[in-house]
Structures are given as C-alpha cells and as structure tokens.
Amino acid sequence: MIPGSAVLRQVSAWQSALARAITDPAELLAAVGLGEEWLAAAQAAARLFPLRVPRGFVARMRQGEPHDPLLRQVLPLAEECHAVEGFGTDPVGDLAAMAVPGVLHKYHGRVLLTATGACAVHCRYCFRRHFPYNAANAAGDRWRIALDYIAADDSITEVILSGGDPLSLSDRRLAELVRSLDKIEHLRRLRVHTRLPIVLPERVDDELLGWLGATRLQTVMVVHANHANEIDPPVRAALARLKSAGVQLLNQSVLLRGVNDSADALVALSDGLFEAGVLPYYLHMLDKVQGAVHFEVPDAVARRLMAELNGRLSGYLVPRLVREMAGAPGKVALA
Numbered sequence: 323m324i325p326g327s328a329v330l331r332q333v334s335a336w337q338s339a340l341a342r343a344i345t346d347p348a349e350l351l352a353a354v355g356l357g358e359e360w361l362a363a364a365q366a367a368a369r370l371f372p373l374r375v376p377r378g379f380v381a382r383m384r385q386g387e388p389h390d391p392l393l394r395q396v397l398p399l400a401e402e403c404h405a406v407e408g409f410g411t412d413p414v415g416d417l418a419a420m421a422v423p424g425v426l427h428k429y430h431g432r433v434l435l436t437a438t439g440a441c442a443v444h445c446r447y448c449f450r451r452h453f454p455y456n457a458a459n460a461a462g463d464r465w466r467i468a469l470d471y472i473a474a475d476d477s478i479t480e481v482i483l484s485g486g487d488p489l490s491l492s493d494r495r496l497a498e499l500v501r502s503l504d505k506i507e508h509l510r511r512l513r514v515h516t517r518l519p520i521v522l523p524e525r526v527d528d529e530l531l532g533w534l535g536a537t538r539l540q541t542v543m544v545v546h547a548n549h550a551n552e553i554d555p556p557v558r559a560a561l562a563r564l565k566s567a568g569v570q571l572l573n574q575s576v577l578l579r580g581v582n583d584s585a586d587a588l589v590a591l592s593d594g595l596f597e598a599g600v601l602p603y604y605l606h607m608l609d610k611v612q613g614a615v616h617f618e619v620p621d622a623v624a625r626r627l628m629a630e631l632n633g634r635l636s637g638y639l640v641p642r643l644v645r646e647m648a649g650a651p652g653k654v655a656l657a
Contacts, residue, residue: 336524340442340490343376347398350375354393355386367398371451371613374444379521382554391549391581395445401616402446411452413609415648422471424459429652432480432513435468437488437499443521447576447617449609455486465499473506480511489518489525497533504538512539515574517546520553523560531567542570545600548582550590558598565599572603575641577624578617585630592631592639602641607656609646621656628657 344350347364350373351357364373375396384390388397412418421427426434439455441448472478481503488496503509518525534541543564547553565571573595575582582588592602605628608618628643644653 336522336527339376339378339522339524343374343442344380345372345374347373350380350397353377353380354383354390356388360388360397363400363403364398367400367402367446367613370402371398371446371448372444373398374441376442376522378523378556379443379552382551389580391587392551394580395447395548395578396443398446399616402613404615405612406615409610409612409615411612413449413611413648414646416450416453417458418648420458422467423457425468425471427478431477432482433472433478434482434484435488436485437483437496438486438491440490441485441487442490442518442525445517447578447608447611447614449611449614450486451611451613465502469502469506472503472509476508479509480513481509482513482515484515487516487518488514489516489530493529493533496530497536500533500537500539509539511542512537513542513544515544515546519543519545519560519564520547520557523556526560526563531563534564534569535567540570541568542572544572544574544603546575547573547591547595547600548575548578549587550594553594553598561598561600571600573600573641574604574606575602576606576608576617577619577627577643578608579619580617583619583623583627585627585634588627588631589634592635592641596639602639604653605641605643607643607645625657 344353347368348361351360351364373396379392383393387393416426419426419428421433424436426436428434436453436455436458439453439459472481500512503512545561561571575591577583582591588605595602607621607624608614624643628640631640642655643657644655647654
C-alpha cells in the first residue's frame with residue numbers, strides 16, 4: 323500500500339459526499355416524501371439563495387413531515403422572497419468591521435477570518451447569505467494581507483476561522499494557514515467555527531486531526547447544532563475523535579421559530595450535546611437578515627424559554643442567550 327493512501331481515500335470520501343449534496347429543490351422534496359405543492363415556492367426562494375444540503379443530513383429528517391426541524395432549516399420557502407422592513411443584507415455590521423479583505427475586527431483581542439464563502443449546507447437563516455465573498459475573501463493572495471494585518475497588531479491573541487465554513491477548504495490549505503498563524507508570536511488561541519462535523523461528519527478524518535494536533539495554539543472548535551435530531555451516531559463519533567485529539571468543543575445555536583423554540587427542544591439539545599462531549603455556549607437570537615423573518619422568535623418568548631431552561635438544567639448546560647449588534651464591543655446578553 324502506498325503510504326498515506328488511506329488518508330487520501332478518507333479525504334476523497336468527505337469531498338465526494340460534499341460534491342453529492344442535494345442542490346435541486348425537487349430532489350430534496352422527493353427525498354423527504356413531500357409533494358409538488360411545495361416545489362414552486364422552493365424553486366423561487368432557491369433562485370435568491372441556492373439550496374445545498376448533504377444527503378446524510380437529509381437522511382435524519384422524518385419522511386412526509388414538512389415541519390421536521392431539520393428540514394425547516396434548509397427548505398427554501400415563499401417567505402424568503404418578501405422584503406421586510408428591519409431585515410437587511412448586512413444585519414450584524416460585518417462590512418463596516420472589515421479591516422482588510424476577509425478580516426473582521428469587531429472585538430478587542432480577536433479577529434475573524436472569512437476563510438471561504440463555501441458551506442456544506444445553506445441554512446435558510448444564514449446571516450451572511452448576502453455577504454460579498456468574492457471581494458471579502460481572506461484566502462486571496464495566499465492569506466498574505468490577512469496575516470500581515472494580524473502580525474502587525476500584538477493585541478490580537480485569538481484568530482477565528484469562519485466563512486462560509488472553513489472546513490470546506492482542503493486540509494492542505496488549512497494546514498498551510500495554521501502553520502503561518504503559528505509563527506505569529508502574540509497569537510495564543512485558534513477558534514474554528516464550523517457546521518461540517520454536524521452535517522457532514524465524514525469531514526473529521528485523520529488529516530484534519532493531524533493539523534489540529536500539530537499547532538502550538540490552544541484550539542477551540544465551535545460547532546453549530548440547533549436540534550437534538552442533528553446529533554446521530556456518526557456525528558457523535560466525529561465529535562469524540564475531535565475531543566480525543568484535545569480540541570475543546572463548544573456549540574452555538576440560533577433560536578429558530580418552528581425548529582427549537584420550545585423548552586423541551588432546547589433541553590434535549592443541551593443534553594445531547596453534553597453527552598457527545600460538547601458544551602452549550604451561545605443561543606443566538608436571529609440576525610435580521612433579509613429572507614429569514616419567518617424564523618424570528620420574539621424577545622419575550624426567548625426570555626421565558628431561558629427561565630424554564632434555568633429551572634430544568636444544570637447551569638453549565640444552559641447556553642447564553644445573546645444578540646449580535648453592529649458596533650457593540652461584544653455579544654449583547656438578553657437573559
């Protein structure tokens with residue numbers, strides 16, 4: 323056997339799974355057993371923001387159930403096509419915070435790199451669904467401009483890889499980037515924001531674990547699950563591999579109407595995450611991005627849910643309810 327061939331097969335497996343993601347609304351509806359009455363609206367909404375969802379994630383959805391909490395996160399709906407006052411294309415002020423292409427410097431001590439515009443799944447509530455990735459990509463010129471900016475500011479101790487989803491990049495490119503970050507002496511932590519271990523657990527392979535384990539930086543991975551049904555045995559196995567490699571695992575969710583806007587759903591999510599080795603971190607209020615108004619949960623309902631969670635869960639299992647506001651020095655706590 324050629325050395326490294328097993329790793330090559332593993333990388334090929336996740337890339338193949340990513341390439342075979344469902345992008346046609348008709349195929350998604352057929353896969354979950356829904357009729358053509360949903361098709362016209364799904365096609366219209368997908369023209370505004372394309373559909374993409376891995377087949378393994380679709381397999382976790384309940385057949386014939388249009389209100390399945392996983393399906394609702396990815397199925398394009400007619401409501402996305404209506405412009406609503408108060409909902410815009412840059413709801414959290416990303417563009418104003420861009421220091422150089424692809425580097426968002428909102429908060430003291432840390433910067434976020436939009437490493438890529440690609441994602442494994444297009445969540446219909448995505449706050450960057452209108453983001454100009456072509457003009458705001460830190461990966462241009464092999465990261466030079468972004469790295470120079472970080473190296474020039476010794477108050478920056480943490481770099482957050484985001485996107486899109488940074489783990490949709492190859493391990494070769496990510497390893498190259500992290501090696502460069504390692505050389506910046508004032509950096510202490512690397513944070514990776516990703517949905518791939520949840521929606522495409524095949525992504526957690528030997529090569530990924532290799533570069534994560536090679537960095538001197540303390541590594542935190544913030545995954546994104548919104549409902550306990552997302553955490554199936556392959557996902558638990560992927561998270562266990564990350565945990566065994568010494569990666570600190572946190573989860574951030576978005577409070578979404580029709581997905582997780584009940585205390586029972588949120589309790590089950592926190593329990594499921596902790597059993598999988600992940601600590602609940604943030605529960606975000608919906609960012610008011612155009613096309614996502616049908617997911618909005620009122621503040622009063624959110625606070626009531628948090629009060630119930632505090633009465634039913636140990637403190638370490640209760641995520642912080644927050645809202646991101648443009649220009650604020652950090653996340654704004656609501657409860």
